[in-house]
Every structure is written in C-alpha cells, then in structure tokens.
Amino acid sequence: MPSTAPRPAGRSGRGRRRGAPPGRPALLLAALCLLLAAPAPGQEVPPLPADPPAEAARPQPPAPPPPPPAEVRAADTPSDSGRSVTVRWSPPAEPAGAGGPLLGFRIERATGADGPFAAVGQAPPGAVRYDDTGVDNGVAYYYRVVATRLDAETASAVAGPAIPRPQWINTNQWNVFLILALLLGFNLYFIEHIKAGGKPFIRKIAGLEAVTEAVGRATEMGRPILFVPGIQDMNDIQTVAGVTILGYIARTTAEYDSRLTVPTSRALVMTTARETVKEAYLSAGRPDSYDESSIYYITDEQFGYVAGVNGYMVRERPATCFYMGAFYAESLILAETGNSIGAIQVAGTAQPAQLPFFVAACDYTLIGEELFAASAYLSGEPKQLGSIKGQDVGKLLGMVSIVIGVTVLSLALVTGWEPLRRAAEFVREFWSTELA
Amino acid sequence: MMRRTIPLFITAFVGSILVIAYFIPHPPFDQLREDFSIFFDIIAAVAFILGGGNLIRMHGNRVSRREKGYGYSLVTVIGFALVLVIGLTKMGNPDGFRNSSVTAAGSYFDLAYQYVFRPCAATMFALLAFYVASASFRAFRAKNVEASILLLVAFIILVGRTFVGAWLTAWLPPSLDFLTIPYLADKIMTVLNFAGNRAIMIGIALGIVSTSLKVIIGIDRSYLGSG
Numbered sequence: 001m002p003s004t005a006p007r008p009a010g011r012s013g014r015g016r017r018r019g020a021p022p023g024r025p026a027l028l029l030a031a032l033c034l035l036l037a038a039p040a041p042g043q044e045v046p047p048l049p050a051d052p053p054a055e056a057a058r059p060q061p062p063a064p065p066p067p068p069p070a071e072v073r074a075a076d077t078p079s080d081s082g083r084s085v086t087v088r089w090s091p092p093a094e095p096a097g098a099g100g101p102l103l104g105f106r107i108e109r110a111t112g113a114d115g116p117f118a119a120v121g122q123a124p125p126g127a128v129r130y131d132d133t134g135v136d137n138g139v140a141y142y143y144r145v146v147a148t149r150l151d152a153e154t155a156s157a158v159a160g161p162a163i164p165r166p167q168w169i170n171t172n173q174w175n176v177f178l179i180l181a182l183l184l185g186f187n188l189y190f191i192e193h194i195k196a197g198g199k200p201f202i203r204k205i206a207g208l209e210a211v212t213e214a215v216g217r218a219t220e221m222g223r224p225i226l227f228v229p230g231i232q233d234m235n236d237i238q239t240v241a242g243v244t245i246l247g248y249i250a251r252t253t254a255e256y257d258s259r260l261t262v263p264t265s266r267a268l269v270m271t272t273a274r275e276t277v278k279e280a281y282l283s284a285g286r287p288d289s290y291d292e293s294s295i296y297y298i299t300d301e302q303f304g305y306v307a308g309v310n311g312y313m314v315r316e317r318p319a320t321c322f323y324m325g326a327f328y329a330e331s332l333i334l335a336e337t338g339n340s341i342g343a344i345q346v347a348g349t350a351q352p353a354q355l356p357f358f359v360a361a362c363d364y365t366l367i368g369e370e371l372f373a374a375s376a377y378l379s380g381e382p383k384q385l386g387s388i389k390g391q392d393v394g395k396l397l398g399m400v401s402i403v404i405g406v407t408v409l410s411l412a413l414v415t416g417w418e419p420l421r422r423a424a425e426f427v428r429e430f431w432s433t434e435l436a
Numbered sequence: 437m438m439r440r441t442i443p444l445f446i447t448a449f450v451g452s453i454l455v456i457a458y459f460i461p462h463p464p465f466d467q468l469r470e471d472f473s474i475f476f477d478i479i480a481a482v483a484f485i486l487g488g489g490n491l492i493r494m495h496g497n498r499v500s501r502r503e504k505g506y507g508y509s510l511v512t513v514i515g516f517a518l519v520l521v522i523g524l525t526k527m528g529n530p531d532g533f534r535n536s537s538v539t540a541a542g543s544y545f546d547l548a549y550q551y552v553f554r555p556c557a558a559t560m561f562a563l564l565a566f567y568v569a570s571a572s573f574r575a576f577r578a579k580n581v582e583a584s585i586l587l588l589v590a591f592i593i594l595v596g597r598t599f600v601g602a603w604l605t606a607w608l609p610p611s612l613d614f615l616t617i618p619y620l621a622d623k624i625m626t627v628l629n630f631a632g633n634r635a636i637m638i639g640i641a642l643g644i645v646s647t648s649l650k651v652i653i654g655i656d657r658s659y660l661g662s663g
Contacts, residue, residue: 081466166462173459180455183645191655235476237644244656267487268480296494297487301553303560315505329564336567339574350640352633360575368636372643375656383655391646398638 065152066102067092074143074162079173082137082166087130089145089156101125106146106153107132113142113158135164175430179394186393191386200389207346207364208377211322214344215252218319224259225249226318228309228334230325230349231265231302234272237372238350242325243269243276244375245348249322250280254289262295263312265305270297306330310337323347323362324371327354335361348374401427444654451652492516519548589624596621 069089077084087107102125108117109132123130123145135141142160146153194200218225227249229242246262253260260277264270274295281290298308310333313321321338323331323345331347331354338345339361347358348366358365366374373391376384405427412420450472457465495509503509526533528544538545578584595601601617608615650656 079461081461081463166466168460168462170459170461177459180645183642184649187646187649233476233480235473237647240651241647264487266480267483267485267490270487270490271483293494297490299491300484301557303557304553307556307560311508329561332567332571333560333564336571350643352636352640355636357571360571367639369639369643372640372647375647376650384650387646387650387655391642394642394646395639398642 065154066147066149068154069105069145069147069156072143072145072156072159074141074159076162076164077131079167079170082164083133083135085132085135085141085143085162085164087132087143087145087159087162089128091126091128092147100149100151103148103150105130106148108144108146108155109135110142110158111139113160117142117144137164137166139163175432182397183390183394187387187390189386190389190393191383194382194386194389200385202377202385202388205366205370205373205377207348207366207370208374210344210346210364211249211378212252214320214322214346215249215256215258217344219256219258221319223319224261224316225253225320225322226309226313226338226343227260227262227322227324229262229264229269229273230323230327231305231330232326233266234268236326238326239266239269241350241371241375242348243272245322245324245371245378246273247276247280248375248378250277251284254281254284254286257286257289259291260294261312261316261318263298263305263309264295265298265300265302267297270295302328302330306333309334313337313341313343317341318343321345323349323358324366324374325349327351327358332357332361338362398431401431440657444657448652448654451648455652488516519545522548592617593621593624 069092071090072087073089074085074087076082077086089105092102104125105123105127106119107121107123107130109120110117120132120134121130130145132141132143140161140163142158143162144158145156147156190198190200215225227246229246230236230239232239234240234243250260262270262273262277264273274292277295278287278290278292281287298305312318313334314337318338318341321334321343323334324347327334327349328351331349331351335345335347335358345362346364346366347362348371349355349358350368350371352368355365355367359367369391373388376388405424408420408427409424411417412424453465453468454472457468460466492513495512497503498506498509499513521527522544523538526536526538526540526543526545528542528547529536529538529540530542531540536543539549540546572590576583576587576590578587592601595604596617596619601621605616605618613619647656
C-alpha cells in the first residue's frame with residue numbers, strides 16, 4: 001500500500017530546492033499560526049511594538065548658543081584717507097560649539113552705544129577683522145559682532161566709540177619710503193661722485209653697442225630704420241624709456257642721413273615721438289632732414305597695429321628694426337616678421353613674458369633694467385651714469401637682503417628659535433609693499 | 437628755452453606730487469592719483485583726434501598721389517570713414533538713435549565689429565602659433581652646450597605639461613616620483629624659472645624707480661629730444 005504521508009525533504013536525495021514554494025504541511029502550519037494570532041471579534045487590537053525612537057526625534061535639550069566673539073575693538077583704520085573703521089575681535093574659543101559650526105559673523109553698527117544696531121556687513125567663520133568703509137569722518141560709531149549659527153546667534157559686547165578720520169602719513173609704507181630715500185640718496189651720491197671725476201665701471205650692453213652698427217648698416221643698404229615704441233601710452237614708463245632711446249637713435253640716424261620710420265599705436269606717443277625726433281635732428285644739425293610724416297599713428301588696436309607694422313616691414317623691408325617699450329602677444333609676430341626679412345633687430349622691454357620671444361627672434365635684447373639704463377648708457381653723461389650706479393647699489397641691497405633672509409629663515413626652521421623666525425619675517429616684510 | 441622749461445616744470449611738479457601722494461592719504465592727496473589719471477585720459481582722448489586726423493591725412497595723400505601700395509591706404513580710409521559714419525549715426529541700431537549705445541547688439545557698428553574686426557584680429561593672433569613654431573625651431577637648435585641645455589629643459593617642460601610626460605614615466609616606483617617628467621617640469625617652472633623671473637622683476641622695479649627719479653628731477657631729458 002502506497003504511503004500518502006509526505007516524504008520528508010532531504011531524505012530521498014531530492015530535497016526541496018532553495019527558493020521553491022513550501023509544501024502543503026508548511027502552508028497549513030502557517031495558516032494555523034495566523035488563526036491563533038488573529039483577535040477575536042470585538043477584541044481590541046493591541047498596538048504593535050513601536051520601533052525604538054530615532055535619536056533626532058528624541059527630545060533634545062536646546063543647543064547652547066554660539067560663544068560670543070570676545071575682545072571686540074573698533075578703531076579708526078590707520079594710515080588711510082578716512083571714511084573707514086576697523087573692527088577686530090578674538091576668535092571664539094570653540095568656533096564649532098555644541099550646536100554645529102558657525103556660519104560666520106555679522107557686523108552691526110550704531111551711532112549710539114544703546115543702538116539701534118544695523119547690520120553693515122558679514123565676515124566668514126575664522127575672520128577676526130572687518131573694515132567698515134561706509135562711514136563718515138568725524139562721527140562716533142559703536143559696533144558689535146554677532147556670531148551666527150543656523151539656529152542661534154550671540155552678540156558680543158558693544159565696542160566703541162570709533163571716530164574715522166583721515167591721516168596725514170601712511171605709516172604702512174615706511175619701508176617703501178625708506179627704500180625710495182636710499183635709492184635717491186645712492187643716485188645723488190654717485191652723480192656727484194662722477195661729476196667730481198670718479199670713473200664708474202659700466203659693463204658693456206651689447207644691444208646698445210650695436211645701435212650705431214645697425215644704423216650704419218641701414219644707411220649702407222639704403223633701406224629705412226624701423227622703430228616700434230611698444231603698444232602702451234605715454235603714462236607707461238617703458239614707453240618713456242623707449243622714447244628716450246628713440247631720441248638717441250634719431251640723432252644717429254640724422255648724422256648718417258638715413259630714413260627713420262616710427263609707427264605708433266597711440267596718438268600721444270606719436271606727438272611725443274615727433275617732438276623727440278625733431279629735437280634730435282635739430283641737435284644733430286640736420287633739421288631739414290626731419291620728416292614729420294615718417295612718425296605716424298596707425299591704430300590703438302593691438303592686432304590692427306601689428307598688421308599695419310608687419311605690412312610696412314614686408315613692403316619696405318627695413319634693414320634695422322628697433323622694438324623698445326611695452327609689448328604683449330604681438331612681440332613675436334613683429335620680431336619674427338623682422339627676422340624673415342633679414343633685418344638686424346634690437347629689442348628691449350620690461351615685460352618678462354615677452355623677453356624669451358625677443359631673445360629667440362632678435363639679434364640683441366635689452367632685458368628689463370637694461371631698457372631703463374639705456375638712456376643713461378647712450379648719453380654717457382655723468383649725471384645719468386650716476387643713476388645707473390645708484391640702481392646697481394639698490395640691486396646689491398636687494399641681493400644682500402635675499403641672502404640674509406634665506407639664511408635666517410633656514411636657521412629659524414632648523415633651530416625653531418622664535419627670534420630668528422621674526423627676523424626672517426621682518427626681512428620679508430621690509431620688501432613687501434603691503435604691510436598691515 | 438620755454439619749450440623745455442615748461443614741460444620740465446610740469447613733469448617735476450606732477451611727478452613729485454604723485455610720489456608725495458603715495459605717502460599722504462589725507463585729502464586732497466588721496467584723490468590726486470585718480471584725478472591725474474582722468475586728466476591723462478582726457479588728454480589722450482583729445483590726442484586721438486590728432487591721431488585720427490593724421491591717419492586720414494597720411495593715407496589720403498598716398499591715395500591722391502597714387503603712391504606705391506596706395507590700395508592699402510584706400511582700404512584704410514574707406515574702413516575708417518565707414519566705421520566713423522555708422523558709429524556716429526548709430527546706423528541700424530534697433531533702439532534708435534537716442535538713449536541707445538553705439539555698440540548695441542544688432543547695430544551696424546556691432547556687426548562690423550563682430551564680423552569684420554574680430555575675425556581679422558583673431559587671424560592675426562592665430563599667426564602667433566606659426567611664429568612660435570618657427571622661433572622655437574631656431575632657438576632650440578643644439579648648437580652648443582647652453583643651447584643643448586635649453587633644448588633639454590624645453591623638452592622636459594613641453595612633455596611634462598602633457599599626458600605624455602606622466603605616461604612615459606608612469607613605471608617609476610613611488611619612491612622615485614621626483615624623477616617623473618611632470619614633477620621635473622613643475623620644479624623647473626616653480627623653482628628655477630621663478631627665481632630667474634624674480635631676479636628680472638627686481639631689476640625692472642629698480643629700473644623703473646631710477647628712471648622715474650631721473651625724469652622727475654630733470655636729469656633725464658631725452659624724452660624732450662635733448663641729451
């Protein structure tokens with residue numbers, strides 16, 4: 001007689017597979033359990049056991065407010081033209097606090113110690129200073145700093161009164177004044193020294209030594225000389241330096257009776273260059289050779305100017321090209337075009353980014369300070385040569401400062417001695433133009 | 437005499453005042469730099485009339501005399517006149533003549549700027565790429581020891597700034613990271629190049645101060661054409 005009892009799983013070697021639906025006895029057992037658990041009619045359903053309360057939902061004691069900024073001081077901003085008050089405070093001992101991070105500080109201002117205070121600005125967390133520039137001179141102001149958090153804020157004690165006033169001396173720039181005074185003193189000393197018969201050693205500047213040769217070559221070839229005074233206006237000191245060199249070149253050109261062309265990108269440079277060249281021709285005794293139309297304005301636009309100058313170079317093929325002044329991206333376009341027509345090229349600029357281009361494409365390049373020394377170098381006047389020596393002493397001062405600063409700072413880092421660190425910091429700040 | 441004395445006096449006066457103003461923040465010195473800057477802008481704007489007039493006169497003469505290459509001058513004169521007219525009359529300005537900007541979008545002036553001037557300027561700027569290539573080819577020829585060093589450094593910088601630099605030396609173990617090309621390129625730029633650049637900048641700053649002093653106290657008068 002065949003048995004109807006269910007075969008226990010696992011015994012036959014073909015047990016129920018994992019995930020297969022349960023067999024009939026299992027279903028019956030589950031249904032029985034549900035019936036026993038179901039409440040009788042009218043019986044109140046007991047509440048299900050609640051989940052353990054979440055931390056956030058649990059009633060929390062209110063977070064303490066953020067600590068107020070301490071030691072708030074408000075004072076007239078020093079060394080300024082007035083209309084500014086500087087508010088300083090000490091950072092809170094616990095910037096984060098128990099209630100979360102600070103959002104920052106709100107600076108409030110009033111004209112009376114009792115208020116009413118109005119917000120005048122915000123400072124980020126970690127800030128310890130705020131300059132209020134929306135004030136009038138001679139008026140007393142009171143300040144308080146409010147530490148703000150998302151859910152709370154705390155105001156500091158009231159600071160003040162602070163009365164903004166303009167100052168007569170900018171004490172922040174004492175170092176610039178000192179350096180300037182030293183340079184002026186060195187310049188004047190060497191000028192007097194050379195006037196009294198002193199013979200300074202001035203190293204040869206190849207680019208300037210080549211000026212006469214370059215002008216002579218243009219004369220021999222019967223081709224013009226091109227002078228490009230940069231693309232900046234007369235308020236740029238590089239343009240001034242370029243125009244001073246133009247004066248010397250114009251005199252040499254007048255002596256050699258060669259043609260000089262000066263296309264400019266600024267109308268003021270054109271008028272200044274005309275005066276300079278005219279005076280140079282006069283001093284060379286060749287006023288009749290001066291041609292005003294050879295100094296002309298093209299355009300203020302950078303690449304329009306380059307197109308005009310390049311066109312001239314390709315058509316007229318000048319034998320010598322001078323580039324003296326402030327240049328930007330056009331430097332290489334000009335110098336490479338000049339190179340392609342076989343011109344002798346002498347360049348000078350104080351734009352460090354353009355120097356490699358000129359060095360690569362020109363025969364001679366005046367690097368930075370050489371451009372400014374050119375006028376003195378070419379004139380050979382004692383007064384001007386003295387200024388070169390003064391400039392050199394300034395450089396020496398800078399070099400000594402760098403060596404001292406590096407040595408002291410290295411020693412401070414190695415030894416950890418605080419006075420050395422301060423000394424290194426002093427040297428660094430001495431050469432900084434932004435002393436606080 | 438007066439032609440030199442008066443410019444020298446003006447230069448000395450204005451230069452000295454501006455130097456003093458740097459150290460005196462009190463009014464009226466605090467505004468002087470800005471005021472003089474505005475004065476300069478006014479003078480430059482007036483001088484532009486001089487420059488524009490000179491441009492027209494010079495190129496007009498070339499055209500009228502049929503000088504060599506006068507066609508270029510003709511293009512210059514026509515371009516100048518055209519832009520001047522459409523700018524002054526605000527031709528094609530969608531907002532009309534009054535209460536509208538010369539450079540308003542859609543105006544003929546704006547169209548000339550967008551579709552003629554800018555492409556021409558961009559073309560000139562694009563030429564720079566070719567000039568950089570030709571100048572580099574000439575500068576980086578290993579003619580001597582110095583040029584060879586320059587070539588090597590340039591190679592490291594060029595390769596180090598691209599993915600190739602990292603790829604070529606990726607096989608180096610972390611302990612030899614300082615030999616990777618990007619690392620070397622970075623150090624060359626931030627240490628060697630920066631130091632050299634600073635030296636040039638210090639020299640330039642001293643040169644500017646020295647030149648300014650020479651011009652202000654009247655030692656250097658070369659810009660007036662005299663030695």
